[in-house]
Amino acid sequence: MVDRILAGAKAIALARRNHAPLAPLEVPPRDEAEGYKIQRALHDLLLPHAGPLVGYKIACTSQVMQDYMQMDHPCVGGVFEKVVHDSGAKLAASDYVRVGVECEIAVRLKRDLAPGEAPFTAEWVGEAVDAYAPAIEIVDDRYVKWETMGAPTLIADDFFAAGCVLGEAVPRSSVPDLKAVAGRALINGEEAGKGTGADVLGHPHNALAWLANHLAAEGKGLHAGQLVLTGSLVKTLWLKAGDKVRMELDGLGVVEAKFT
Template identity: 60%
Template sequence: VAAYMPAIEIVDDRYADWRTTDTPTLIADDFFAAGCVLGDPVRAVGAPGETVGVTTINGAEAGRGLGSDVMGDPLNALAWLANSLAARGQGLRKGEIVLTGSLVETKWLDRGDRVTVSISGLGTVELSVT
């Protein structure tokens, strides 16, 4: 891992009813992923599983979570991905960015909303919906 970054995943619900869509389709489509906003890179984080993430929308706290909520530690998610790729003769490449999982549940935004994600030890990233 060269660096860590706070991130906001931009989601898009492309399904009539995602709850009735089969799991392989959701995985193949990368579920709701439509893009991301990345904060400044940080070289070291201490223990990623001990980080605390807070999401605010329009200045009000909308969610809070721990790094340990992501498979016990976000690095476990990264290791799972690397091992899954290696089992198929593939691998992660230098410079690739991996979003390891969200510390809070998905929040749907509206035009005019401003969201901030702050993660202890990593910093803050912001997004305005226009």
């Protein structure tokens, strides 16, 4: 079992380091639980390349993304220190296999959410949030054909996660009703998608509670200072070199990046 897990993690890590499309694994994970075991082993292998794990991204929290990915529940992937950028970042499209972006509400925690506190509710995790930020999640279609990979393998590879770009943080006391926050995604000045905070499992705190409970079931917690991308308000937008990206989230601000 350990050999299966490590072999899968090594194959994914090699593809990630080489910016090479990942073919179906020789021994793919049998189910999502095994996919998460490979993901944990992968995170250890990525440390020298991507830096420490600084948080998580939650995938498939909105109906538009569940329909697109053909998934009926959320999934989680890691976010690493070296791929968290400030608004205005200029990033090389060649650093990705096929780069895409999503419009998200990010949260930063002010205290730990320990596994012993589970089960978590939206209200409970909301109290643990320090600040919010408008975010561009960067995703990478680093697969020969993602539609045939299967959810367990996508989970093993952090479910497309490739980092994020963050706008200015807004203290929790200053944010509007997150359910009503409207987000717009603009590519080269043209609106390419829109949604609201209510599209994220009814409220972004519901997504955060799902993550805290998911981690608690594995005996793991969330920690003060960690970043969580709560899920996309819009369908993934695939980019080409030269594209300028701007996400506008009412009451939270704006975040921008250029992919050169």
